[in-house]
Amino acid sequence: MTGRHDPSFNGDARSFEVIRPERQTLPLVFNSPHSGRVYSAAFLAETRLDAHEIRRSEDLYVDELFAMAPAFGAPLQRAFFPRAFLDVNREPFELDPRMFAGALPSHVNMTSMxxxxGLGxxxxxxxxxxxxxDRPIDAAIGLARIEEIYRPYHQSLKQLLQETKxxxxxxxxxxxxxxxxxxxVGGHRRRPDIVIGDRFCTSASSDLAYAAISILERMGFVTAYNKPYAGGFITEHYGRPxxxxxxxxxxVSRRLYADEQSYAKKPEFIALKQALTLFIQEFAAFLADDEGSSGLAAE
Known part of the structure; x- marks a missing residue:
């Protein structure tokens, strides 16, 4: 690693932020790694896509949908950099060598699915x-994204979880x-509103997933469990039941709240945000009851 800076993300701008409650009262940490929508002029000049097409991978406004988490006593970490620029829901070195000009480290995982x-x-x-x-990226610049953004992002998330624990x-x-x-999903090809994933019961106690699904279904949402999304690197890496x-x-299905072609919020966005705020509140209540029954309490 040469330490060369990647100018494609504004060097003087924060790449992410942590919104903390006045006092953390819940054993919850919320994370929105794919809702970043800061596309620097340098990155837009580097990509062959236009400013509209490059947004196809965005988790539209997810940070806003869960923005009330700090008001209930849980921190929220959110990315500003876009997923198309860097995906922190991957191993640090899941890289396709065909994308880069110059040598990559020997420990690069170049064969993952x-x-x-194309989603490393x-x-x-x-x-x-x-x-x-439409041309190779300088390997040193690509690796700088990992050192300057990926590693600090995960160090911050790790710290939040350690503090909470x-x-x-x-x-x-x-x-x-x-x-x-x-x-x-399923034989009837039903369209879920929300999918809950726990890496097939390996990243969380099953009672947590069942509680989340139960709350959401009582609220009227159509849910699915682990299919087609069981969780990515973040869920797998930090889940240690x-x-x-x-x-x-x-x-969360984007059809509930956004036009997927124009990226504009639908009028239903406000109601969905309110519903997810209620979900946070009810899930927090479940955790409080669960902690009480197990003898755990906040300091």
Whole structure:
């Protein structure tokens, strides 16, 4: 690693932020890694896509949908950089060597299914299989994205979870995403409103996923569990149920709140945000009851 700076993201701008409550009262941490929508002029000049096409991979406004989490006593970390620029829901070095000019480290994972599909740590495509670049990226500049943005992002998320675990004796990460409105599941090809994922019961205690699904279904949402989205690197990496560190992924259908062609919010956006605020409140109440029954309490 040469330490060369990547000018494609504004060097004087924050790449992410943590919105903390006045006092954390819940063992919850919310994370929105794919809703970043700061597209620098340098990055737009680097990509072969226009300013509209490059947004195809965005988890539209997910950070806003869960913006009330700090008001209930849980921190929210959100990215400003776009997923098309860098995907922190991948291993740090899931890289396609064909994308780069120059040598990559020997420890690069170049054979994962995500890399093969063009969706590595530095993506090759946006949704609908649209190539992002028309020429190779300087390897040193690509690696700088990992050092300057990816590593600090994960260090911050790790710290939030460690702080939460120390305070409450447990930590529950809610990794927040959106999915295309065309997604269907099951033999009847029903369209879920929300998918809850826990890496097939490996990243969180099953009672947490069941509680989330139960709350959402009582609210009238059509839900699915682990299919077609069980969770990505973040859910897998931070979910350690045996250590009482849990990670759930939540995917919200974009058809509920946005026009997927224009990216404009629908009038239903406000009602959905209110509903997800109620979900946070009820899930927090479930955790409080669960902690009480297990003898855990906040400091």
């Amino acid at each position: 995500r890399v093969v599909g 740590t530095i993506p090759r495509i946006v949704a609908e299989n649209m190539p992002i670049y 120390r305070r409450f004796g447990r930590a529950v990460l809610i990794d927040c995403h959106s999915m295309p409105g065309s997604v269907t 045996a250590s009482d560190c849990h990670a759930l992924q939540i995917e």
